[in-house]
Amino acid sequence: MLLLLADFLTSLDSGFRVLHYLTFRAILGILSALAISLLIGPMVIKKLTRNKIGQSVREDGPESHFSKSGTPTMGGAMILFALVISTLLCADLSNRYIWVVLLVTMAYGVIGFIDDYKKVLLRNSAGLSAKAKFFWQSVVALIAAGYLFSTAQIPAETQFIVPFFKNVTLNMGWGYIVLTYLVIVGSSNAVNLTDGLDGLAIMPTVMIAAALAIFAYLSGHSSFAQYLAIPHIPKSGELVVFLAALVGSGLGFLWFNAYPAMVFMGDVGALALGAALGVVAVLVRQEVVLVIMGGVFVMETISVIIQVASYKIRKKRVFLMAPIHHHYELKGWPEPRIIVRFWIITVVLVLVGLATLKLR
Numbered sequence: 001m002l003l004l005l006a007d008f009l010t011s012l013d014s015g016f017r018v019l020h021y022l023t024f025r026a027i028l029g030i031l032s033a034l035a036i037s038l039l040i041g042p043m044v045i046k047k048l049t050r051n052k053i054g055q056s057v058r059e060d061g062p063e064s065h066f067s068k069s070g071t072p073t074m075g076g077a078m079i080l081f082a083l084v085i086s087t088l089l090c091a092d093l094s095n096r097y098i099w100v101v102l103l104v105t106m107a108y109g110v111i112g113f114i115d116d117y118k119k120v121l122l123r124n125s126a127g128l129s130a131k132a133k134f135f136w137q138s139v140v141a142l143i144a145a146g147y148l149f150s151t152a153q154i155p156a157e158t159q160f161i162v163p164f165f166k167n168v169t170l171n172m173g174w175g176y177i178v179l180t181y182l183v184i185v186g187s188s189n190a191v192n193l194t195d196g197l198d199g200l201a202i203m204p205t206v207m208i209a210a211a212l213a214i215f216a217y218l219s220g221h222s223s224f225a226q227y228l229a230i231p232h233i234p235k236s237g238e239l240v241v242f243l244a245a246l247v248g249s250g251l252g253f254l255w256f257n258a259y260p261a262m263v264f265m266g267d268v269g270a271l272a273l274g275a276a277l278g279v280v281a282v283l284v285r286q287e288v289v290l291v292i293m294g295g296v297f298v299m300e301t302i303s304v305i306i307q308v309a310s311y312k313i314r315k316k317r318v319f320l321m322a323p324i325h326h327h328y329e330l331k332g333w334p335e336p337r338i339i340v341r342f343w344i345i346t347v348v349l350v351l352v353g354l355a356t357l358k359l360r
Contacts, residue, residue: 022237025090026213029244033086037078037252045256045263048072053120071261074116075253076269079202080109082249083242091241096151100144101242101279107140108188108275112267120266137185137271144279145180156231161285163292163356166229183287184278190297191274193304193323198261199254200325200339204346205273206250208293211350212280213243218357219284228357231285239280246276259336286353293353296342300324 018024049072084102091098115128152158158176162168172179195201218224220237253269256262274297281290291298303324310318319327328338 022217022240026240026244029086029090029241030248032089033082033245033248034252035248036082036085037249038255040078040081041252041256041263044075044078045072048074048263071264073120073264074113074266074268075257075263076109076112076265076267076272078263079249079253079265079269080106080272082252083245086245086248087242090245092238095235095238097236097239097283098242100148100283101239101276104140104144104184104279105272105276108137109268109272111136111140112192112269112271115267115271134185137188137275138181140275141181141184142177144184145177145282148180148282149174149176154234156285157233159231159285161231161288163286163288163353164359169231179287180279180282183282183290184275186301187278187281187290187294187297188271188274190294190301191277192267192270194297194300194325195265195270196323197325197329197335197339198259199257200342201270201273202250202254202257202265203339203343204294204296205277206247206254207343207346207350208277208290209243209246209250209280211293211354212277212284212286212290213240213247214354215284215286215289215357216240216243216280230357233284236284239283242276243280246273259339289353289356292356293346293350295349296346303327 053072053074084106087098087102093099111128111133115133118128149158155171158172160170160172160175160179162170191201191205194204215230216239217237218228219230219233220235220239222232222234225232250273253263253265257265277290277294281287300323303319304322306318307322310316320330321327325338325342329335
């Protein structure tokens with residue numbers, strides 16, 4: 001929408017050409033999403049509180065969580081609203097990548113909303129069954145993967161890139177669909193598992209989104225892509241606007257989600273944001289880099305897998321509680337210490353991911 005206005009204003013004065021610039025629109029995306037989040041945040045929290053849409057706490061969890069019972073949840077809807085509005089305002093809506101990430105993100109948001117709705121409003125502690133949730137996640141991911149594979153215009157769009165190596169690429173063929181499916185579904189669930197402490201999931205998501213914006217900008221620029229020996233994906237630079245809006249809406253949510261949280265994200269936010277990171281990583285061909293930068297999400301997921309497998313096979317638990325952030329809580333670590341340390345780990349891992357641009 002902004003581009004339409006820019007065309008009109010540029011016809012009146014060439015100075016308005018700045019509105020066409022990707023970096024300028026990205027800045028507007030951050031600021032508009034942040035402003036929307038901060039503006040609607042208090043209203044959303046008040047409405048959730050009035051309707052008693054509060055978080056239930058596991059009885060076998062850390063005692064410190066009992067005081068959080070009843071804290072408004074499903075605040076992720078605030079993130080998605082700001083993200084979508086800012087993207088629609090600032091992005092080039094003729095770009096197919098923008099619609100792919102928006103539709104995948106919103107579809108996963110709907111899945112998360114249904115799960116939260118059943119848990120909180122219908123008082124069904126199980127929420128959406130694991131099989132149903134996984135089924136619909138798979139359907140959305142496979143549709144997205146099939147669409148991207150069938151509409152790929154150049155080989156680079158479907159090749160597997162190995163970071164740290166300049167000329168190591170693999171032509172995957174139909175394997176691209178499998179990889180895309182695994183990245184989207186895996187990333188979505190990994191962020192969801194991490195969303196257990198105040199601000200623990202949203203800040204790493206913001207940092208990774210900011211780093212992916214750099215990859216998207218460079219991949220969309222032929223000269224930079226050639227210089228850095230990364231795939232040149234035409235028009236992928238427009239994803240910078242979407243990721244900028246994600247950063248802005250995420251920071252706006254963190255304003256209310258920072259310890260002690262006034263609102264929780266819920267599955268509506270966690271599933272959607274994880275899927276957004278996954279699909280962007282696929283589009284800019286940086287799936288491995290996403291795994292590196294999202295090491296905290298990977299660690300949380302692996303801890304759950306190890307815990308479940310160990311209990312089923314050995315009837316013993318490896319961790320006091322999974323995901324692993326609860327393990328450290330039960331060991332006596334204060335919640336803010338866990339959160340900040342996980343943020344620091346993410347900063348380091350994001351820098352490692354960015355280093356793959358030069359270390360080849």
